[in-house]
Amino acid sequence: MSDKATLEYKGDKYEFPVIEGSENELAINIKTLRGASGMITIDPGYKNTGSCESAITFLDGEKGILSYRGYSIEELAEKADFLEVAYLLIFGELPNKEQLDKFHQDIKSESHVDEEMKKILDGFPKSAHPMGVLSSLTSALVAFNPESVDISSEKEMYDAIVTLLAKFPVLVAWAMRKKKGLPLDYGDDSLGYVENIHKMMFKKPNQEYKKNKIVIDALDKLLILHADHEQNCSTSTVRIVGSSHAGLFASISAGISALWGPLHGGANQAVLEMLEAIEADGGDTKKYMAKAKDKSDPFRLMGFGHRVYKNFDPRAKIIKVAADEVLNDLGIDDPILEIAKGLEQEALNDEYFVKRKLYPNVDFYSGIIYRALGIPTEMFTVMFALGRLPGWIAQWREMRLKNEPIGRPRQVYVGENLRPFVAVEKR
Ligand code: CMC
Numbered sequence: 387m388s389d390k391a392t393l394e395y396k397g398d399k400y401e402f403p404v405i406e407g408s409e410n411e412l413a414i415n416i417k418t419l420r421g422a423s424g425m426i427t428i429d430p431g432y433k434n435t436g437s438c439e440s441a442i443t444f445l446d447g448e449k450g451i452l453s454y455r456g457y458s459i460e461e462l463a464e465k466a467d468f469l470e471v472a473y474l475l476i477f478g479e480l481p482n483k484e485q486l487d488k489f490h491q492d493i494k495s496e497s498h499v500d501e502e503m504k505k506i507l508d509g510f511p512k513s514a515h516p517m518g519v520l521s522s523l524t525s526a527l528v529a530f531n532p533e534s535v536d537i538s539s540e541k542e543m544y545d546a547i548v549t550l551l552a553k554f555p556v557l558v559a560w561a562m563r564k565k566k567g568l569p570l571d572y573g574d575d576s577l578g579y580v581e582n583i584h585k586m587m588f589k590k591p592n593q594e595y596k597k598n599k600i601v602i603d604a605l606d607k608l609l610i611l612h613a614d615h616e617q618n619c620s621t622s623t624v625r626i627v628g629s630s631h632a633g634l635f636a637s638i639s640a641g642i643s644a645l646w647g648p649l650h651g652g653a654n655q656a657v658l659e660m661l662e663a664i665e666a667d668g669g670d671t672k673k674y675m676a677k678a679k680d681k682s683d684p685f686r687l688m689g690f691g692h693r694v695y696k697n698f699d700p701r702a703k704i705i706k707v708a709a710d711e712v713l714n715d716l717g718i719d720d721p722i723l724e725i726a727k728g729l730e731q732e733a734l735n736d737e738y739f740v741k742r743k744l745y746p747n748v749d750f751y752s753g754i755i756y757r758a759l760g761i762p763t764e765m766f767t768v769m770f771a772l773g774r775l776p777g778w779i780a781q782w783r784e785m786r787l788k789n790e791p792i793g794r795p796r797q798v799y800v801g802e803n804l805r806p807f808v809a810v811e812k813r
Pocket of ligand 1: 650653688689690692742744747748749
């Protein structure tokens with residue numbers, strides 16, 4: 387196989403090295419293209435553009451494979467817990483017991499949030515979407531932890547990472563408690579990472595918190611499944627903001643905003659709202675299938691399709707089983723699940739969906755579990771952000787350790803050519 391690719395344009399030939407990833411993916415390195423030829427490439431939506439070399443997450447959209455640092459998502463979801471996966475993603479290897487204990491201990495020692503932050507939260511109306519609240523509070527954290535911005539050693543980087551992993555769940559819990567009118571609280575360091583998150587979210591002021599293993603296990607699994615997904619919209623945002631050395635917290639805050647949109651993380655909320663709307667409209671799934679296929683109708687079947695997975699989304703497979711288990715274990719009979727199953731069956735057998743390789747994605751089933759766990763619909767994307775945090779951090783860390791250049795794409799200008807200014811009275 388040639389290790390060079392040749393581009394020919396108007397009789398001139400340009401050669402570019404072809405690089406191969408550890409899973410045999412090939413890429414043409416066009417670093418010298420503009421210098422040599424004066425041309426750039428254009429690729430709207432970056433469908434064919436690799437922005438970096440990364441050793442964190444591998445996914446094969448055709449085969450439906452997803453792995454973190456070489457471990458399959460199926461095995462991690464079954465055998466690991468979220469904190470272990472976070473460590474694995476960020477530092478590259480599964481932690482031994484001592485490393486894991488230290489990591490958890492370091493997180494616990496940072497698990498308070500400055501009381502002044504409550505005033506910022508207070509300024510939001512109760513109706514504020516929690517993703518906006520979370521993004522703002524994450525950004526505000528910079529002011530209370532200024533040392534996290536200018537990172538010049540791995541120790542400072544580690545401290546910033548641990549600080550964020552510690553404080554972020556508190557912000558998530560506060561965003562939900564504000565919505566529910568519950569008093570703000572801090573965590574309990576005697577608990578596991580995920581159990582503590584659950585307690586911070588749900589503890590009632592007048593009741594003792596009771597651990598529910600089924601709920602904690604389901605939450606753990608969901609967070610693991612969302613923990614990283616290579617160079618998607620929000621992760622690329624984190625990397626590009628981080629590439630200006632804006633600091634970890636500001637980069638993550640930007641990533642939260644990117645995740646918010648309904649074509650990305652916001653899809654889990656959109657799925658549930660869609661299923662509820664179908665139920666309220668009499669449960670006629672065929673009507674909504676027809677709407678999704680009608681090109682004059684902007685409606686899309688939320689939770690279907692994926693930029694990369696063109697066969698099936700391996701996360702959706704695991705979540706589908708987990709959704710059944712959780713609903714069974716908690717004794718919940720949810721008509722929404724029946725509608726979801728009906729839609730799935732119809733789509734899997736429908737020519738429009740089959741031809742375009744549109745399969746249920748991770749968000750199709752995650753909302754159903756979140757709903758069963760008592761998490762309000764508007765918080766679904768916040769839960770996605772909570773799961774994605776270690777992935778964002780890992781990608782940011784990888785980029786900073788490699789000292790990657792500032793992200794700055796080019797464009798093809800198609801506007802007016804230079805023209806004389808016209809005074810306002812002459813326009
Ligand atoms: N319902 C109906 N038609 C669809 C859908 C859908 N959900 N998704 C794609 N299509 C059609 C689309 O209209 C187009 O048709 P045509 O070729 O006739 O023009 C074709 O399929 C290809 O779609 P695309 O928009 O070019 O594909 P994309 O790779 O740019 O978009 C997507 C991927 C995920 C944004 C899109 O499938 C979508 O909008 N899905 C619904 C939203 C959703 O569930 N998003 C969550 C993604 S998973 C979580 C995450 O990782 O963020």
